[in-house]
Amino acid sequence: MPVETRAEATQRTAPTPGRSVAAIAVLLAIVAVLWWSVGFLADPTAVDRVVAGILSLIGADGAATVIEQRGLTPVSQKLGSAVVALVVGVVGVWALFIAANRAIDATFGLRTREKIRPWLFVGPGIGLIFLYLLLPMVGTIYESFTDSDGAFTLSHYQFALTDPSMLLAFRNNVLWLVFGTTGSVLIGVGFAALVDRVKRESLAKSFIFLPLSISFVGASVIWRFVYAWQPEGQPQTGLVNAIITGLGFEPVPILSLSPLNTFALIVVMIWLQTGFAMVIFSAAIKSVPSEVIEAARLDGAGEFVIFLRIILPMIRGTVLTVATAIFIAILKVFDIVWVMGRGGNFDTEVVATRMFKEMFQFQNFGRASALAVLLLLVVVPAMVVNIRNMNRQGVGA
Amino acid sequence: MSVTAPRTVEAPPQTQLATRAPRRIAWRRRGDDGPTRVPGQRSLLVRALVAVIVVVWSLPTMGLLISSFRPAAEISTTGWWTVFAHPFEVTQWTLENYAGVLAEQGMFDAFVNSVVIAIPATVIPISLAAFAAYAFAWIDFPGRKPLFALVVGLLVVPLQMTFIPLLELYVRWDLTGTYLGTWLAHTGFGLPMAVFLLYNYIADLPKEILESAYVDGASHFAAFTRLVLPLAAPVLAAFAIFQFLWVWNDFLVAFVFLGTSSDVAVLTAQLQQLVGTRGESWHLLTAGAFVSMVVPLVVFLAMQRHFVRGLLTGGVKG
Numbered sequence: 001m002p003v004e005t006r007a008e009a010t011q012r013t014a015p016t017p018g019r020s021v022a023a024i025a026v027l028l029a030i031v032a033v034l035w036w037s038v039g040f041l042a043d044p045t046a047v048d049r050v051v052a053g054i055l056s057l058i059g060a061d062g063a064a065t066v067i068e069q070r071g072l073t074p075v076s077q078k079l080g081s082a083v084v085a086l087v088v089g090v091v092g093v094w095a096l097f098i099a100a101n102r103a104i105d106a107t108f109g110l111r112t113r114e115k116i117r118p119w120l121f122v123g124p125g126i127g128l129i130f131l132y133l134l135l136p137m138v139g140t141i142y143e144s145f146t147d148s149d150g151a152f153t154l155s156h157y158q159f160a161l162t163d164p165s166m167l168l169a170f171r172n173n174v175l176w177l178v179f180g181t182t183g184s185v186l187i188g189v190g191f192a193a194l195v196d197r198v199k200r201e202s203l204a205k206s207f208i209f210l211p212l213s214i215s216f217v218g219a220s221v222i223w224r225f226v227y228a229w230q231p232e233g234q235p236q237t238g239l240v241n242a243i244i245t246g247l248g249f250e251p252v253p254i255l256s257l258s259p260l261n262t263f264a265l266i267v268v269m270i271w272l273q274t275g276f277a278m279v280i281f282s283a284a285i286k287s288v289p290s291e292v293i294e295a296a297r298l299d300g301a302g303e304f305v306i307f308l309r310i311i312l313p314m315i316r317g318t319v320l321t322v323a324t325a326i327f328i329a330i331l332k333v334f335d336i337v338w339v340m341g342r343g344g345n346f347d348t349e350v351v352a353t354r355m356f357k358e359m360f361q362f363q364n365f366g367r368a369s370a371l372a373v374l375l376l377l378v379v380v381p382a383m384v385v386n387i388r389n390m391n392r393q394g395v396g397a
Numbered sequence: 398m399s400v401t402a403p404r405t406v407e408a409p410p411q412t413q414l415a416t417r418a419p420r421r422i423a424w425r426r427r428g429d430d431g432p433t434r435v436p437g438q439r440s441l442l443v444r445a446l447v448a449v450i451v452v453v454w455s456l457p458t459m460g461l462l463i464s465s466f467r468p469a470a471e472i473s474t475t476g477w478w479t480v481f482a483h484p485f486e487v488t489q490w491t492l493e494n495y496a497g498v499l500a501e502q503g504m505f506d507a508f509v510n511s512v513v514i515a516i517p518a519t520v521i522p523i524s525l526a527a528f529a530a531y532a533f534a535w536i537d538f539p540g541r542k543p544l545f546a547l548v549v550g551l552l553v554v555p556l557q558m559t560f561i562p563l564l565e566l567y568v569r570w571d572l573t574g575t576y577l578g579t580w581l582a583h584t585g586f587g588l589p590m591a592v593f594l595l596y597n598y599i600a601d602l603p604k605e606i607l608e609s610a611y612v613d614g615a616s617h618f619a620a621f622t623r624l625v626l627p628l629a630a631p632v633l634a635a636f637a638i639f640q641f642l643w644v645w646n647d648f649l650v651a652f653v654f655l656g657t658s659s660d661v662a663v664l665t666a667q668l669q670q671l672v673g674t675r676g677e678s679w680h681l682l683t684a685g686a687f688v689s690m691v692v693p694l695v696v697f698l699a700m701q702r703h704f705v706r707g708l709l710t711g712g713v714k715g
Contacts, residue, residue, distance in 0.1 A: 038577065089520055098618075121529060121617075125529035126548075132581070132582065140559065210458070214646070225457075226457050237476050239460060283709055339669050365561050372560075372561075375557055383550040
């Protein structure tokens with residue numbers, strides 16, 4: 001539990017009006033500078049003007065006018081604004097915290113200070129979380145029940161739950177969730193158990209882990225190439241079809257045959273997520289006490305039985321956690337279907353891609369919102385479990 | 398998206414990743430003198446299985462990498478595996494694909510855009526989250542529990558829930574298609590994860606250290622800046638790696654808030670455009686994909702240990 005900060009109480013002097021006014025003035029000045037720099041960052045040509053200003057300040061008027069007229073090259077303009085953003089985001093934010101902390105000390109009495117200070121600490125972060133997550137969520141829920149005239153309606157949900165194209169999307173999502181999650185977890189736990197027993201364990205793990213650093217879009221390109229298809233008779237440059245034709249069968253246009261294509265996309269997700277599962281499982285398996293395993297071995301249990309009857313039950317909680325994590329990741333699958341299924345063509349549509357289409361192509365914000373709310377409903381149990389776990393551990397315990 | 402791995406049940410001590418668990422030694426010894434089995438054969442089977450999985454997992458990326466250095470004409474007529482027949486024949490390798498995507502297909506500009514988006518979007522959330530995590534961990538204030546519960550609950554919210562209202566707001570504030578809007582969006586979306594990850598670590602710091610600091614007269618501000626921040630360096634690094642990889646690899650947020658026009662498009666968006674316009678030009682797609690992957694691969698390989706530690710400290714975002 002947090003400690004009563006008696007020290008602060010004894011050390012600080014009581015606030016005086018003069019100190020207080022000065023500290024608040026500094027704080028306001030910093031807020032003003034931050035506000036100005038945010039506006040500055042919103043203006044793409046601002047960096048040009050600053051550079052020109054600096055050049056004319058040091059006497060290089062010729063260069064300054066050139067830059068004012070032609071502007072910087074786009075690359076230096078962009079890098080310049082990134083540098084400004086970094087300065088504002090680090091120096092500016094710290095200056096804000098320091099100045100506000102001083103202003104609190106200089107203005108309020110001992111008790112009030114310590115009541116206000118935590119809000120200074122959490123305020124900016126929580127404020128952004130409210131602005132970017134909580135308030136928009138409320139807006140989306142409202143929008144999902146509102147028709148184009150602003151009246152209450154359930155039609156968006158009716159569409160989402162009954163339209164045949166939506167039912168297809170839901171079917172695909174279920175396929176994704178069932179096969180993607182079990183595939184990643186099973187291969188992850190199996191590989192973790194196997195790799196525990198070979199030399200060069202960490203090297204082998206790196207290979208499985210590596211795809212975790214690849215973007216969904218990059219992985220989509222990688223696997224489109226693996227699944228590439230040429231008509232029969234032409235040389236197959238895709239690995240899978242080369243193997244199929246090598247075995248004497250006809251080449252298969254994997255990505256345009258439903259429902260085969262959805263399974264082909266799920267394989268990509270398994271390829272990406274297994275590494276995550278494997279790393280967590282591997283650590284959990286190593287934490288199983290060796291005495292337990294020794295004892296079982298002395299009793300004559302085989303390695304497979306030990307894994308099934310002892311290790312697996314002992315890491316059950318981890319399996320559940322990892323499965324939930326992957327489930328949630330897969331629920332929101334978008335990029336892979338968008339890139340490989342060409343925006344959900346050939347019956348690969350999932351809820352997230354459909355939501356995107358409703359939003360950008362059809363501008364039907366009500367429907368898009370309803371789909372987002374349905375995705376949210378699926379993760380609500382995970383939210384509840386997370387919060388309950390947190391309460392059990394106790395905040396600040 | 399993000400998820401919390403409760404650190405309670407079986408979360409192993411982190412050192413076990415780096416050092417070998419003692420059990421492994423016992424396991425091996427048993428293999429040597431176990432009378433009932435043929436250890437050599439068994440471990441051979443295990444090794445073969447591991448090798449097969451490793452090869453299967455690596456082939457897709459390897460095919461991409463090799464193809465990106467092959468001339469366009471050869472990519473479309475022979476499989477990439479044929480290079481192994483005569484790997485040292487220099488004429489089958491080329492750098493033209495890379496020159497092509499970087500200069501003509503806009504991947505160089507997209508690379509710059511990705512750098513410009515990713516670095517501030519990684520750095521800005523860190524201090525905001527660290528202050529909040531410290532307050533949640535070490536200051537008792539009314540509303541602390543529900544606020545932190547809110548942060549934890551928001552970890553798994555699909556970002557789709559936020560797009561429409563945020564876009565309406567962005568249109569009103571003229572932030573669509575700007576770097577500023579995208580930095581802020583990544584900051585806002587990354588903050589729950591950041592606060593949660595940092596909280597897990599900061600709340601576990603030894604109580605005695607902080608208490609003695611308070612007794613010595615340190616204010617919360619001083620305790621945070623002089624004591625907690627330096628101690629939290631490992632978790633700050635872990636979060637920075639997560640957030641950087643997430644932002645660099647993100648397609649959805651960049652697509653929604655930044656768009657795909659060539660002057661601002663990030664690598665993922667540009668690569669997706671390339672799939673749409675040059676879907677069968679594999680010499681460009683393979684090189685383009687590798688350009689988009691090279692930075693995360695390097696970051697990942699260089700910082701694997703931090704990354705794994707971050708995963709085990711309680712969360713993943715991907």
